[in-house]
Amino acid sequence: xxxxxxxxxxxxxxxxxxxxxxxxxxxxxxxxxxxxxxxxxxxxxxxxxxxxxxxxxxxxxxxxxxxxxxxxxxxxxxxxxxxxxxxxxxxxxxxxxxxxxxxxxxxxxxxxxxxxxxxxxxxxxxxxxxxxxxxxxxxxxxxxxxxxxxxxxxxxxxxxxxxxxxxxxxxxxxxxxxxxxxxxxxxxxxxxxxxxxxxxxxxxxxxxxxxxxxxxxxxxxxxxxxxxxxxxxxxxxxxxxxxxxxxxxxxxxxxxxxxxxx
Amino acid sequence: xxxxxxxxxxxxxxxxxxxxxxxxxxxxxxxxxxxxxxxxxxxxxxxxxxxxxxxxxxxxxxxxxxxxxxxxxxxxxxxxxxxxxxxxxxxxxxxxxxxxxxxxxxxxxxxxxxxxxxxxxxxxxxxxxxxxxxxxxxxxxxxxxxxxxxxxxxxxxxxxxxxxxxxxxxxxxxxxxxxxxxxxxxxxxxxxxxxxxxxxxxxxxxxxxxxxxxxxxxxxxxxxxxxxxxxxxxxxxxxxxxxxxxxxxxxxxxxxxxxxxxxxxxxxxxxxxxxxxxxxxxxxxxxxxxxxxxxxxxx
Numbered sequence: 001x002x003x004x005x006x007x008x009x010x011x012x013x014x015x016x017x018x019x020x021x022x023x024x025x026x027x028x029x030x031x032x033x034x035x036x037x038x039x040x041x042x043x044x045x046x047x048x049x050x051x052x053x054x055x056x057x058x059x060x061x062x063x064x065x066x067x068x069x070x071x072x073x074x075x076x077x078x079x080x081x082x083x084x085x086x087x088x089x090x091x092x093x094x095x096x097x098x099x100x101x102x103x104x105x106x107x108x109x110x111x112x113x114x115x116x117x118x119x120x121x122x123x124x125x126x127x128x129x130x131x132x133x134x135x136x137x138x139x140x141x142x143x144x145x146x147x148x149x150x151x152x153x154x155x156x157x158x159x160x161x162x163x164x165x166x167x168x169x170x171x172x173x174x175x176x177x178x179x180x181x182x183x184x185x186x187x188x189x190x191x192x193x194x195x196x197x198x199x200x201x202x203x204x205x206x207x208x209x210x211x212x213x214x215x216x217x218x219x220x221x222x223x224x225x226x227x228x229x230x231x232x233x234x235x236x237x238x239x240x241x242x243x244x245x246x247x248x249x250x251x252x253x254x255x256x257x258x259x260x261x262x
Numbered sequence: 263x264x265x266x267x268x269x270x271x272x273x274x275x276x277x278x279x280x281x282x283x284x285x286x287x288x289x290x291x292x293x294x295x296x297x298x299x300x301x302x303x304x305x306x307x308x309x310x311x312x313x314x315x316x317x318x319x320x321x322x323x324x325x326x327x328x329x330x331x332x333x334x335x336x337x338x339x340x341x342x343x344x345x346x347x348x349x350x351x352x353x354x355x356x357x358x359x360x361x362x363x364x365x366x367x368x369x370x371x372x373x374x375x376x377x378x379x380x381x382x383x384x385x386x387x388x389x390x391x392x393x394x395x396x397x398x399x400x401x402x403x404x405x406x407x408x409x410x411x412x413x414x415x416x417x418x419x420x421x422x423x424x425x426x427x428x429x430x431x432x433x434x435x436x437x438x439x440x441x442x443x444x445x446x447x448x449x450x451x452x453x454x455x456x457x458x459x460x461x462x463x464x465x466x467x468x469x470x471x472x473x474x475x476x477x478x479x480x481x482x483x484x485x486x487x488x489x490x491x492x493x494x495x496x497x498x499x500x501x502x503x504x505x506x507x508x509x510x511x512x513x514x515x516x517x518x519x520x521x522x523x524x525x526x527x528x529x530x531x532x533x534x535x536x537x538x539x540x541x542x543x544x545x546x547x548x549x550x551x552x553x554x555x556x557x558x559x560x561x
Contacts (some may be wrong), residue, residue, distance in 0.1 A: 009367075011366055
């Protein structure tokens with residue numbers, strides 16, 4: 001044997017996760033185009049809605065306050081969607097075979113992708129909020145309300161990222177993953193993100209009021225701008241946890257099924 | 263000496279397509295073992311089952327003495343796999359790849375860093391170690407891929423078509439690395455569709471054809487199977503127009519030459535040579551084909 005100095009053993013669960021998280025963060029940092037798109041696009045949309053459509057939607061001139069919570073979620077959706085592509089690429093590339101022959105739980109690869117997505121998205125959310133403040137967003141929230149809003153946003157990012165990770169596993173290729181993921185990005189438009197739901201036709205109101213995005217947006221809105229959040233908050237947390245748990249289970253099942261056959 | 267690989271009655275199908283149809287194989291520890299076969303013969307499927315990436319439908323598979331389904335962790339600790347597609351991370355640098363895999367193989371951060379540096383220089387990647395793998399040439403990727411398999415010592419190393427798509431020079435340098443592994447006492451199991459490669463590298467060869475092992479032995483034994491000496495009949499341009507196998511005895515060569523003398527023009531030239539792996543391979547797979555044709559006819 002070569003060098004008994006390098007005795008291989010099973011790395012700890014912590015080391016395994018840490019390595020995969022570092023790997024995914026490096027990927028995110030080096031994938032400059034994706035990173036820029038995930039930040040620039042929501043900011044552009046915010047400017048578009050505030051300055052172009054805003055006047056027509058809300059003639060009081062206060063539309064920026066209404067639209068920011070929705071833009072934050074839209075931003076999270078865009079930012080997380082690249083997880084589907086990243087996961088699909090790993091599955092297609094031979095590297096998954098290498099990871100699966102190591103003495104580790106190779107599923108931790110997923111934690112790496114999800115954690116990197118969370119960090120990436122929190123950064124993007126921060127930038128979007130800063131940009132919003134520059135164009136006239138005037139939140140009324142104390143530290144606890146900000147923290148609560150951040151908590152809800154993080155929970156939403158986690159839930160949707162796991163969902164995108166599962167989509168990445170379902171898709172046969174990175175291109176397909178990108179395509180499937182795109183469909184989810186329409187959900188914020190069918191919610192109270194841009195217009196109050198009571199302005200929609202009644203059949204659409206039903207959809208818009210009962211889909212997961214609306215309570216999350218309403219919760220963030222009331223936390224940052226004042227107003228009672230209670231009922232929306234429970235629905236928001238419930239939806240996010242439901243999606244999160246469902247997506248993690250789906251991911252695990254898919255991973256065990258998918259990883260073996262390329 | 264123990265067995266590195268022990269396979270009995272291995273079956274694997276994808277849907278209605280039966281890839282492995284009852285494989286039996288024993289590989290002793292040490293040396294280079296080549297699994298030789300054409301595309302689609304089931305080589306990769308077989309290696310993936312040995313490495314625990316795929317589950318067998320039926321059969322006993324033991325690697326380094328451990329059952330691949332029951333003792334997964336022990337098998338993982340005994341093997342490394344270099345697949346057909348270079349399993350390296352394009353977005354990371356060569357050094358980062360090796361360090362990450364070092365950590366995932368249980369090395370401390372310092373050990374992983376030291377080992378990465380060692381391997382980078384051992385595989386002649388010093389200039390490229392700090393560059394992203396996405397910028398590497400095919401040969402460099404393969405070298406890094408092989409280096410990734412050697413971070414911690416494993417008694418068994420699987421190499422799935424390690425030289426496919428490489429130019430001659432890169433191929434030779436990879437062959438040297440493979441021989442170096444074997445000389446350290448590691449059992450190298452490689453698949454290849456190149457007869458030359460099996461002949462050059464392997465101590466023992468098994469020929470796989472349509473999901474079955476059709477022959478196994480040392481290169482010399484396999485060559486002996488189809489005869490000792492081959493008579494090549496040359497045409498006017500000096501190209502081989504026909505080959506005849508003999509058992510190497512004077513009588514056998516004389517018989518074949520007499521037959522040739524009756525059929526070929528009197529001034530035709532002949533040449534005598536040892537059988538190549540190509541002759542062996544064609545003879546073995548043709549006989550396997552005609553056997554299965556006979557079976558089909560009987561059925």
